Amino acid sequence: MIGESMYQELILEHYKHPQGRGLREPYDTEVHHVNPTCGDEITLRVKVGDAGRIEDVSYDGQGCSISQAAASVLHELTAGSTVEETLSVVDEFTRLMQGRGQVEADEDVLGDAVAFAGVAKFPARVKCALLSWMAYKDAVVRSAAR
């Protein structure tokens, strides 16, 4: 019954009512990431404004509840933050996900994303949670390189 604790109410809520879903203009960079083992995919756009402030993260994709909810949470967490701030959240989220359930999550940094802690115990699902976050990291890095 561990797996059901993976499906936290908050995750199911984001899955059923995704925040900020849909691709929007304007954007600086668009990336497309795929999880080849399960076919989950995401297209993600980033618009960075003055002083490195994220103006919009828009996305579209298909996949399981974990991958879709993770994209929705990402959208919420990035809104109004600077690139630098969001990258440190991405790093903390990655650390949590790759911790095989042994890592204590920093709720102050992660906010709602802490709901994904249970996913870390399922190596096969970690990639689902990370898909949109890795796409986001890729997009902002490319955006900065422009």
Next chain:
Amino acid sequence: MTSTSLDVERIRKDFPVLSRELPGGRPLVYLDSGNSSQKPTSVVETMREHLAMHYSNVGRAMHVLGSESTEAYESARDKVAAFIGAPSRDEVVFTKNASEALNLVAYSFGNPACADPRFTLGPGDEIVISEMEHHSNIVPWQMLAQRTGATLKWFGVTDEGRLDLADGVVTERTKIVSVAHQSNVLGTVNPVADVVALARRAGALVLLDASQSVPHHPVDMAALDADFVAFTGHKMVGPSGIGVLWARGELLEAMPPFLGGGEMIEAVWMDRSTYAPAPHKFEAGTPPIVEAIGLGAAVDYLTGIGMAAVEAHERELTAYALDALREVPGLRLIGPDSLDLRGGTLAFTLEGIHPHDVGQILDDRFGIAVRVGHHCARPLHLRFGIPATTRASFYLYNTTGEVDALVRGLHHVQKVFA
């Protein structure tokens, strides 16, 4: 339980894993045999006994153990040959899996080392597969087309999940037609006689990927009348690491070796070699000895039960499951919903719920092992406009009680995501 002549409760005792408990005290409900089957004690013990008491290399060791190992390895070939009705034991080539067998055949085409006109392949020539193939019967042919400039074509799949043998796919330029005997997703059993007739008219050779049929039905090489048949041991209660290519003897003779090395030769000079006759020509290096012997034991086990009885049992389970799944709201079966020309593999989607979530909850809450994803048949899923399915696949040890558990599990999944 079921009313077939199969004593399922007794059979289940032959498979120790089926009575184990999963963490949390859940019983195991194994509905993933299409992926890989479980192993009976006789297979495990045969392999253990051989490793412990008789093991040595085969073919080349001139001592007691060498001869015992060779005897056991070659007798596994005899058993497999008899099991599939091969006209000759020398037509049974051991490979490491079905993928290797399929690659071996693909490698023979358009190969400068093979002058036989049936295997010549170049620009303008055609390779025909189908949209329902496993990646292992797609990718080797894409690679061959890339190497030779030949054209890759395919039969489509109907909405019901049947092979669409439309006119114009096979032409006089077709050199090889390679299709699944039974789909690993749809469960569809393809009309081999029709495919063979089409190919023969065009002068093309026929390869059957029988990975999903040989474990579940009585299969006879002479009756099938194909040119090549590939299957694998681990789906038929045998170990992984051992597969089989059956091919007509005169074709094996014409085909070039696939891998070079020890034991596949007749004589070697510094600048050239001559090759051993088939099947050894295709078995370079030390083979998977114990795995082949394990496959022999698997064949003994299945023969003891009787493949007709296995088939009848799975048919009954499939009928029961088709009825039961129809009652699940929002469930869309991908594949034929009648018993006509179909095996015990049921793939489906649940509206609004991703298969990975279905599989996760079935496993974690109920100990039900199904496969989720595209099952190495991505083009087929694209054809149906879906990224993935949940797949339950049955074998001789499954029960209607397990089908009931699956249905209960699916209702629970729907509750979680309601």
